Amino acid sequence: MxxxxxxxxxxxxxxxxxxxxxxxxxxxxxxDLALTHPSISAEANYEQLEFVGDAVVRMAASELxxxxxxNSSVGEFAAIRSVLVxxxxxxQLAQSYGLERYLLVSSSAANDFAGxxxxxxxxxxxxxxxxxxxxxxxxxxxxxxxPHLQELAAEVRKDPARQNYKxxxxxxxxxxxxxxxxYRLQETSRVHGTADRFTAQVWLHNQQLGxxxxxxxxxxxxxxxxxxxxxxxxxQSEQD
Amino acid sequence: MxxxxxxxxxxxxxxxxxxxxxxxxxxxxxxDLALTHPSISAEANYEQLEFVGDAVVRMAASELxxxxxxNSSVGEFAAIRSVLVxxxxxxQLAQSYGLERYLLVSSSAANDFAGxxxxxxxxxxxxxxxxxxxxxxxxxxxxxxxPHLQELAAEVRKDPARQNYKxxxxxxxxxxxxxxxxYRLQETSRVHGTADRFTAQVWLHNQQLGxxxxxxxxxxxxxxxxxxxxxxxxxQSEQD
Numbered sequence: 001m002x003x004x005x006x007x008x009x010x011x012x013x014x015x016x017x018x019x020x021x022x023x024x025x026x027x028x029x030x031x032d033l034a035l036t037h038p039s040i041s042a043e044a045n046y047e048q049l050e051f052v053g054d055a056v057v058r059m060a061a062s063e064l065x066x067x068x069x070x071n072s073s074v075g076e077f078a079a080i081r082s083v084l085v086x087x088x089x090x091x092q093l094a095q096s097y098g099l100e101r102y103l104l105v106s107s108s109a110a111n112d113f114a115g116x117x118x119x120x121x122x123x124x125x126x127x128x129x130x131x132x133x134x135x136x137x138x139x140x141x142x143x144x145x146x147p148h149l150q151e152l153a154a155e156v157r158k159d160p161a162r163q164n165y166k167x168x169x170x171x172x173x174x175x176x177x178x179x180x181x182x183y184r185l186q187e188t189s190r191v192h193g194t195a196d197r198f199t200a201q202v203w204l205h206n207q208q209l210g211x212x213x214x215x216x217x218x219x220x221x222x223x224x225x226x227x228x229x230x231x232x233x234x235x236q237s238e239q240d
Numbered sequence: 241m242x243x244x245x246x247x248x249x250x251x252x253x254x255x256x257x258x259x260x261x262x263x264x265x266x267x268x269x270x271x272d273l274a275l276t277h278p279s280i281s282a283e284a285n286y287e288q289l290e291f292v293g294d295a296v297v298r299m300a301a302s303e304l305x306x307x308x309x310x311n312s313s314v315g316e317f318a319a320i321r322s323v324l325v326x327x328x329x330x331x332q333l334a335q336s337y338g339l340e341r342y343l344l345v346s347s348s349a350a351n352d353f354a355g356x357x358x359x360x361x362x363x364x365x366x367x368x369x370x371x372x373x374x375x376x377x378x379x380x381x382x383x384x385x386x387p388h389l390q391e392l393a394a395e396v397r398k399d400p401a402r403q404n405y406k407x408x409x410x411x412x413x414x415x416x417x418x419x420x421x422x423y424r425l426q427e428t429s430r431v432h433g434t435a436d437r438f439t440a441q442v443w444l445h446n447q448q449l450g451x452x453x454x455x456x457x458x459x460x461x462x463x464x465x466x467x468x469x470x471x472x473x474x475x476q477s478e479q480d
Binding site: 047048049050051052054055056058059061062063065066070073074077078086087118121129133136137138170175177178180 | 287288289290291292294295296298299301302303305306310313314317318326327358361369373376377378410415417418420
């Protein structure tokens with residue numbers, strides 16, 4: 001229990017919203033901490049729980065993928081996981097539970113609208129950390145998080161173009177070789193706005209994995225990462 | 241149980257070596273898979289379990305750091321965790337348990353001595369995946385893994401210079417901002433072997449975090465990462 005009965009009530013409401021049973025073994029002090037922004041307290045805030053929660057959400061996503069898609073390659077796992085654990089998705093989930101209403105944050109920090117997405121994603125991870133540490137299992141997490149992850153994983157599989165290919169490729173090279181891909185950029189046309197203004201190559205060790213063009217550096221890198229990812233996944237499924 | 245009684249005996253011996261009780265609820269088929277290299281079977285090998293195990297070891301390390309160093313900053317957590325989950329450390333742990341004797345691998349792959357370290361690290365992660373999935377908790381893992389992680393974490397804290405600063409910085413920027421630092425390299429001297437031949441800068445968003453020099457590109461980047469890491473950690477502890 002927290003010392004403040006109003007806060008306690010608020011937290012209980014959130015737990016109920018997550019669909020957890022009324023007498024769930026939640027460590028309320030941890031949950032309270034998970035919903036305390038660093039602008040409220042420099043010492044007692046969600047940062048450490050967010051660090052744990054970052055590992056928890058990877059764990060939950062990995063387990064779900066392992067159980068749901070036994071025939072998928074690890075390349076595909078890595079690509080899907082990178083989407084599931086992304087800030088964008090975590091903030092989206094946080095929003096769907098109205099997390100901003102439970103987060104204690106100083107008014108000056110709250111006015112930083114640009115930072116709202118990362119605040120929500122961070123607090124969401126911290127909640128996962130607090131719920132994990134309450135039982136040292138995923139039992140307070142998977143019942144409500146799994147359906148979201150299932151749906152998202154199915155969407156990503158259906159429409160891989162929604163993916164962030166750079167993230168996905170990075171996940172794959174990290175998982176497989178523990179190193180990062182390297183991008184080499186060239187300005188191939190000086191004309192602003194042309195679709196092939198930039199050319200990016202992506203390399204791993206001494207091997208070129210892919211090449212792509214784009215209007216911006218970022219777009220060229222994404223195109224190169226996409227080609228690389230399709231190439232390595234194709235190679236992998238040939239081996240399967 | 242596996243179908244092969246000799247293999248079953250071998251796996252039981254390994255579990256005993258880990259110090260787990262005789263009748264531990266191990267899913268033997270998963271453990272068997274965790275110790276099967278892709279060169280033996282393209283379909284039934286350790287790759288998927290390694291993917292899960294990669295998340296498991298991050299989880300175990302995060303939980304341990306959270307419990308052991310309640311007053312440390314997340315920057316320090318991230319730096320230590322990056323060492324604990326590194327290939328080098330995982331291969332070292334695998335070796336200390338003589339894992340190579342349990343790993344099924346084709347003779348041609350076994351002769352690839354250069355790949356031994358990553359084979360061992362991969363199989364070690366896969367074992368963690370198999371043991372986690374046996375109970376959906378860390379109860380078959382933490383009893384024997386924690387003492388290793390404790391000792392390693394204490395070593396890293398005592399002598400941070402042993403760290404890989406690039407990995408540590410990357411962990412920190414990923415944990416905090418979900419982006420990677422960017423290195424910019426210059427050859428500042430053409431003379432081979434001079435200590436300041438290369439100069440590296442490390443940038444995050446549009447801010448330079450650190451600069452370093454070195455005999456090689458890698459050394460210059462490590463020096464830049466070190467400066468950046470000390471700067472951001474210093475800044476963080478001032479805030480604390």
